[in-house]
Amino acid sequence: MFWMSNATELLNFFQVKVENMEKEWEFEAPGDPVLTADMDTCSEALAQLDDVIMHTFQQCVYHLTKTLYSLLPALLDTNPFSNEEKEKEKDGARGAEGEEKKEGEVDDESVLPPKVAGLVEVYRCSLMLSREACLSPPLTSQTFGYLFFFTNTSLLNTLLERDGLFSWSRAVQIRTNLDLVLDWLQGAGLGDIASEFMKKLSVTVNFLCIPKTRLIQSSWASLKEEHELLSPAQLHHLLTHYKLGPTRAPPASWAPPTSADLSGDIFESFLDHPPLILPNETPRLDLSQPIPSSELQKEVTRLRTYLWGLDQDELPANQRTRL
Template identity: 50%
Template structure:
């Protein structure tokens, strides 16, 4: 019977992809068709063997050539299909070698042989296999290894630098909580994301396909709970929330940075973890395209669960970012006004050493100390470069808006807008921008300080030149200022006692009408949105562990899992003390 003669989707008539021949050991009544044709490379695989049994799915199993190793192939079950390889349930793609026994459901058993090779037929007895648990891997006496060999194998696994964590599903919850509580207890700052990534790898490689979405959801929930606890702790330590409010004092930038370190560590780890999950979800989406409509419901449900978990991780990143910039801007708020008030041309200031904070004018030293502490914190926490840029983008946005609004407010009805004061402000601002340029943040600072910089440039025009300028010329040369803001600056400029304002500064009637209800202050709600990065991540879970601190944590977790597994077994089934203590 050919594929053309059988209708698609028959509930009892399954299909099997075969690029090579198989030896069949099953009743003839279950055999529909079999051929030994190679699939066309430009058309992809096709079905050429039909099987009929109650537990055979319409699309059950795919076997394809494994290049460049001659004599081997790859076998992969479709989702929900009952497949065994040498007696072991098969849930993921695996290598198929001559002599392997492939079971499909309860009615079919095939032994694989590659007709392209002349190798003698290998033994067809099932090979020994290890359970996901450590006891099954290193303690099974049926494998023929001596106690010393099993001890050596276990010790080699514990001390291995390969990125691998083996565990049974029943130990997973305790393992996840142990990893989450590692935050801040290791000098390898991305350890939680790396170790949780190993759990994801273990799930996709060993456990049932439906386990992965549950794992992702649980990881996201545990991370969220840990972050919310840290946010509450930081809030409780704020001076205004202390019980003794009689001695309220502002926290120093060093104290703020220490409080924000756990939040920024979780921001960095959540970002790396989200990237690892997204890669796995992309693989699931490809699997959905490959397996067809028969498994749409299962895979779609799994993908929906993963999407919900990724939303939780998004919220974690957003919350830690918001909390970090909130406390940093809160500290900046009290330091920024000195940049407008202080005189940089003092005997104690050494303007020739612009990168040394100790030689900076006192008025800008506090602001730069906050920027420097923030930069050191982001580096220490290994925050993604894009998140570092956006953190400073927000701080610079706030600094610009705060200073500009203060400048607009203080210039009303007083002699604040004059050339001598503007030169001091311009010099202070230049020193800040030069310092930021030296630490690699110059481009971001120039973008977000544009409004304040433009205002300082306008006020630095000598009075004799400014009085000759016309409204239309100033509007074209200083486009960063709105008409209302420019008019406010000019109308409050200190020309001298009794000196009239130039006729050329008057806006035309149409613009004057527009300025009636226009706001001169910058809005703090117009801050740039947080955009999560899509590349440039640090973690590579497939690479061997080279960091000694991370390796020690990995070894400790392996022993932790061994102890959990042994404690769950009856006393008469536990491994001999020699292996347990190896």
């Protein structure tokens, strides 16, 4: 994330510089082959920075989603109403009392069931890391957009796969856990992004939360209209496997019309993730100006020396400028 932030700042800075150079050269020396070659070199450098940002973004979300994957099932399996979970919540709240909140930290997750808190901790650490790395707001939003897309897709697919969860009692537990997570994200300033990308999971859980007496009186048409985000195949799967009772068959009103296309896949695709759009912002730092901080100057000099040393090591021994 640190490299993604730095590469983005460099990209923004050089984009502004290149645009200004293009405007100047257009009037001063149009068609000059030397200047044209320089512009081609600049374009290649910008393309390299694009690649760095893309690669670092992919690596960030890969490692974060890999961590999330093992924690997400807790949202489906944890009973937030159990006495054991309530005792753990009380212990966590007592442990958090008296701890002073550091500047820039978001609300802690001590009020959440411990297993759900583990999931939220990934979001919290990701947010803190993005702030420490000074990641630009557009890239921060897109990073969390991808994390919430992954959360939605992974949880929804798991839910659809486990028809043992297709009952009102289990759905209410899931809804409560989901609301706790969404409330925490809202407090952390991520509520709008989370609501947008986790909408289909929320709609599916809401469907399963419909009281059984009302559900059995509903028709396919009304359920499809109320839950239009669900595909016909997904709605049919939910209704077919809904736990009405050991001897109770699904009502005839749940039968889909013959025109309904039930051939689609019930599972969401991870390939439908939102594309990464590189930001085009005004750079926050003017890199052409002297560095005002002596400490920052020292770090830049150290980094420059290190990179210069790497270049020297790649040269044959008789071409190096140091012994």
